Amino acid sequence: MLYLHERQAVVDACKFLQEKHLVVGTAGNVSIRRDDDIIISPSAVEYSHMSVTDIVVVDMSGNIVEGKLKPSSELPFHISIYESTNYQAIVHTHAPASTALSVVVDEIPITHYYAALFGGAIRVAPYALYGSDELAVHIAKALEGRTAALLANHGAVTVGLDIKGAIGLVEYLEYLCDVELKVLATGRPAKVISPAELDKVIAKLDTYRQ
Numbered sequence: 072m073l074y075l076h077e078r079q080a081v082v083d084a085c086k087f088l089q090e091k092h093l094v095v096g097t098a099g100n101v102s103i104r105r106d107d108d109i110i111i112s113p114s115a116v117e118y119s120h121m122s123v124t125d126i127v128v129v130d131m132s133g134n135i136v137e138g139k140l141k142p143s144s145e146l147p148f149h150i151s152i153y154e155s156t157n158y159q160a161i162v163h164t165h166a167p168a169s170t171a172l173s174v175v176v177d178e179i180p181i182t183h184y185y186a187a188l189f190g191g192a193i194r195v196a197p198y199a200l201y202g203s204d205e206l207a208v209h210i211a212k213a214l215e216g217r218t219a220a221l222l223a224n225h226g227a228v229t230v231g232l233d234i235k236g237a238i239g240l241v242e243y244l245e246y247l248c249d250v251e252l253k254v255l256a257t258g259r260p261a262k263v264i265s266p267a268e269l270d271k272v273i274a275k276l277d278t279y280r281q
């Protein structure tokens with residue numbers, strides 16, 4: 072079986088999303104890229120029953136390389152992101168706060184320094200039918216220079232240089248969105264952090280990571 076290690080990492084990430092209530096039912100999906108292959112969660116399989124044999128390997132054109140199930144219906148945007156970036160892992164959720172905020176803003180204002188984890192203000196990709204090429208184009212554009220995007224009236228996407236990076240951002244994104252919803256609910260004018268101040272945080276995080 073190809074990519075046993077990556078398959079297990081995809082299964083583990085899917086189960087994490089379910090345990091943390093970041094997806095409902097069979098929603099959401101996870102993938103890892105290895106050269107011209109994508110190791111991705113299958114369509115319509117309950118996470119609690121998912122195992123390594125359910126994971127699908129496809130090429131960059133979406134053709135099945137190995138696997139007996141259909142790949143996630145959101146495969147087009149995974150391909151689109153891998154084609155336009157050097158990221159190696161993608162996590163897609165329908166987390167409640169991320170989804171709620173995607174309905175009411177076009178961009179998450181920089182009201183918390185955690186925005187630095189994502190490269191700046193997180194954009195909301197305009198709504199398009201799930202699984203469509205149109206949605207894939209919107210998401211790839213929203214991710215320019217960022218490690219996350221919200222999908223209007225749908226959910227969220229995080230990306231990383233490895234699966235640990237992509238899955239590690241999911242809870243921070245959900246926290247940011249939850250806080251922003253609470254800020255909006257006050258109806259009070261929000262204090263924002265300037266891009267110059269955020270750059271200082273980005274520089275500090277880079278030093279910390281090294």
Ligand SMILES: [Zn+2]
Nearest residue numbers: 099201225226
């Ligand atoms: Zn979705």
